[in-house]
Amino acid sequence: MRAVPRITDVAALAGVSASTASKALNDTGQLREETRQRVRRAAEQLGFTPDSRGRALSSGRSYTVGLITTDSSGRFSIPIMQGAEDALSAGEMALVLCDTRDDALRESHYLRSLVARRVDGIIVTGRRTEPRAPIDVPVPVVYAFSPSTDPGDTSVVTDDRGGAASAVRHLLSLGRRRIAHVTGPASHRSAAVRAAAAVETAGDAFVGEPLHGEWSERWGRHAVDVLLRGGEVDAISCGSDQIARGVCDRLRELGRSVPDDVAVTGYDNWSVMALASRPPLTTVDLRLEELGRRTAQLLLELIGGASPTGLLELPTELVPRESTLGT
Amino acid sequence: MRAVPRITDVAALAGVSASTASKALNDTGQLREETRQRVRRAAEQLGFTPDSRGRALSSGRSYTVGLITTDSSGRFSIPIMQGAEDALSAGEMALVLCDTRDDALRESHYLRSLVARRVDGIIVTGRRTEPRAPIDVPVPVVYAFSPSTDPGDTSVVTDDRGGAASAVRHLLSLGRRRIAHVTGPASHRSAAVRAAAAVETAGDAFVGEPLHGEWSERWGRHAVDVLLRGGEVDAISCGSDQIARGVCDRLRELGRSVPDDVAVTGYDNWSVMALASRPPLTTVDLRLEELGRRTAQLLLELIGGASPTGLLELPTELVPRESTLGT
DNA sequence: AAACAGACGGAACACGTTTTCCTGACGACC
């Protein structure tokens, strides 16, 4: 735990001035190769790592971006964080984490703190697909998953319509012609959008109306009873993996085979649900890590001086498993 | 997006020097109250927030701590992160996130980066309870969940023995006298420790040997078949909620009532498992958020100059639900 | 031999803050 060496220590050891040492280590200026090597060896020997506080002050940048999330425990925020961190660390940027827990007071506190740290940019993400109010800060911002209500801001979201449509097209391609949809509360944008896309894509093959309830296995199980009371179906497209798992459980309890009698699709590719389900779920992967990566890249471009690009919808990916294909 | 004001701008507007402005804003030095007010008003008017890079350089501290996790997607790391962030943000410290993904190369990269940032301290956490090799950095470190192999380092972990014992004591207090234990791989320390504690606590009431397998629902279901082949039990203490859920599912399929015929306990209080299970699981809550909070507090003390305190085992909490109590 | 170009490296400054030291001014006291 000895004192960390400064660039002047390196310079002294190499027998040059601090500015020369700086040039040698940053591959800038005009120096003899021999001098560069000598400085590098000195730095190596001392285990010198430049103090990024000094660098930040000098360069005007902090090489730091803030990540504001309304809910870091959510299974949506986490892969986004990972992707973002991945893309940022490649560029030697650090990510400071701020979990607002949906508290406006906390949020403004964190914003002040980030501005005080002179972060180079901010990523804002949430756990719902509802657009959210933009934040007012003097640095570039990119919204991930929850877009900004201001269409001029840069936002990156998943293509919910496309995802739901791909699941239904998959069911149609398997010859299913009586397709139902079970999903979360109608008040949730993601549920509404996916339901609309399912209805539209299924066309004549859609049975009844989309069934709205909770995002839970329990509702999935219950929805099966409701559905079968209304007649027969040969496929159920669900708004989440949790619901789909409940649907599968109930169908099995009733002696229906999945997928022989009824094919089932989920949504989210939440592995702990999709893989633990019996049978494992065909589902729509949100590619959130990719979303996080793209978000970070766009932020880096904005920091580099590019202008905001508005809303970007990233494609999802259908992951076929036994709940539609059988074994 | 105009330029952010510096303290010199504030000073100029208030008609004083920069040093006076600094003193006014930090409640230090000897100034007339009137002058202080004038500076404060000027700062307010300009929306001035001190640049923490300058402050960091001047104070010798960065007001930043690093969080190194081997797996930020894990359900263990996340609550720990939240708790730590909670405790740190109260002290105006920021948390920079580093997910090594269990890659030694990444880890050393991040360590260099954190040292370069002159973080005031580092929290190291993992997804397993196995002790891990300490990191070599010139700043205070606290290990959370995965302790350091060096007993002199400060580590904060959950009391695995106590947690498993509390579940078994709960079963005993309900009158169960034929208790089995189903858990994860014997090679996992958490499985081994919990199993040993279960055997010891149950005493004569323990049936057979602990059953080791995967941390999965599938293994839980399978384990029930294995168990019942060997005779009757009236309680199954499980090493994880996933296993417990599988156990419950299989028991129900076989027509056994939970908890009337067999009481079941889980471990982790992973809500998505524990609450979705039929019936909801009595389980052991790891209190990870509290663990994260304590970790951060200890780190702050270390940063403040305290000396390392060695291993700290935090108590767990038994959460009784229907899988042992019935409805 | 003088002029010149180019390579090399150092001195000085900038970044924004905090802190230490110092200068006046003023009143009080001997």
Add this chain to the structure above:
DNA sequence: GGTCGTCAGGAAAACGTGTTCCGTCTGTTT
């Protein structure tokens, strides 16, 4: 009236880096 003490505030230095500018030295050209 001179000295001392206190108060108010400014000047300067410090933190550690990067960068700009400028001087020197070497080797080349006329």
